[in-house]
Amino acid sequence: MFFDTHCHLNDRRYQKDIKGYVERAREAGVNYLLVVAWDVGSSKKAIKIAEKFPNVYAAVGIHPTDAVKTPKSDIQELELLLTHPKVVAVGEIGLDYHWIKNPKEREIEYEFFVAQIELANKYKKPVIIHMRDATNDTYEILKNNTPKYQGVMHSYSGSKEMVKRFTDLGFYISLGGPVTFLNAREPKEVALVVPEDKLLIETDAPYLTPHPYRGKINESAKIPLIATAIAAIRNVSVEKVEEFTTKNAKRLFRI
Numbered sequence: 324m325f326f327d328t329h330c331h332l333n334d335r336r337y338q339k340d341i342k343g344y345v346e347r348a349r350e351a352g353v354n355y356l357l358v359v360a361w362d363v364g365s366s367k368k369a370i371k372i373a374e375k376f377p378n379v380y381a382a383v384g385i386h387p388t389d390a391v392k393t394p395k396s397d398i399q400e401l402e403l404l405l406t407h408p409k410v411v412a413v414g415e416i417g418l419d420y421h422w423i424k425n426p427k428e429r430e431i432e433y434e435f436f437v438a439q440i441e442l443a444n445k446y447k448k449p450v451i452i453h454m455r456d457a458t459n460d461t462y463e464i465l466k467n468n469t470p471k472y473q474g475v476m477h478s479y480s481g482s483k484e485m486v487k488r489f490t491d492l493g494f495y496i497s498l499g500g501p502v503t504f505l506n507a508r509e510p511k512e513v514a515l516v517v518p519e520d521k522l523l524i525e526t527d528a529p530y531l532t533p534h535p536y537r538g539k540i541n542e543s544a545k546i547p548l549i550a551t552a553i554a555a556i557r558n559v560s561v562e563k564v565e566e567f568t569t570k571n572a573k574r575l576f577r578i
């Protein structure tokens with residue numbers, strides 16, 4: 324059984340076919356799904372979906388690019404959701420310097436990031452980190468405000484050299500579609516060096532569709548393509564990747 328540790332089944336594009344999405348995932352052997360949010364509305368939607376299906380869980384949080392257009396009071400709204408039994412993580416949270424260039428807006432990203440790490444610690448949840456073009460600052464924040472219940476670097480796009488520094492802070496490294504891309508060098512290098520007990524897999528659906536389906540909408544049923552690519556890189560069987568990534572996800576999210 325595979326565990327897709329990061330999908331956005333709460334995205335509008337899936338609204339009419341949530342049941343079909345979950346069924347297709349199961350048919351592909353992907354029995355566990357974590358539906359990840361980007362704001363308060365999508366957090367509530369993630370919980371609603373998780374309530375309907377066994378083995379489907381929710382993460383609640385405010386994404387850095389959404390933080391800049393969000394009132395601070397949303398943090399309190401988010402806090403009310405953290406006691407729900409199907410909420411297993413705070414996310415996605417972090418820093419995005421690719422889309423956010425303005426220093427004042429980056430300051431807002433930072434404030435939401437730290438406030439949500441504190442929430443995660445208060446409610447004993449791991450965090451799901453979005454980090455884009457901001458490796459050094461993300462690392463510094465995590466080092467100075469270390470999440471007590473660990474977390475995952477989602478769709479990790481940092482260097483293989485940084486892997487050890489993040490895993491030393493207690494983080495898991497999650498890889499998705501890019502590890503299947505023919506021209507992607509860095510994710511393949513990362514797939515090779517992450518310790519077996521720290522690696523997770525994810526689709527980030529509807530984004531980052533694996534090869535050879537790039538350009539189409541992604542979904543959790545495509546997880547085996549990602550596991551197959553990682554298995555080839557690490558020179559182990561797909562079953563082995565399936566086994567240890569699912570075990571890791573269950574350990575991290577306490578499932």
Ligand SMILES: [Zn+2]
Nearest residue numbers: 329359415527
């Ligand atoms: Zn995402």
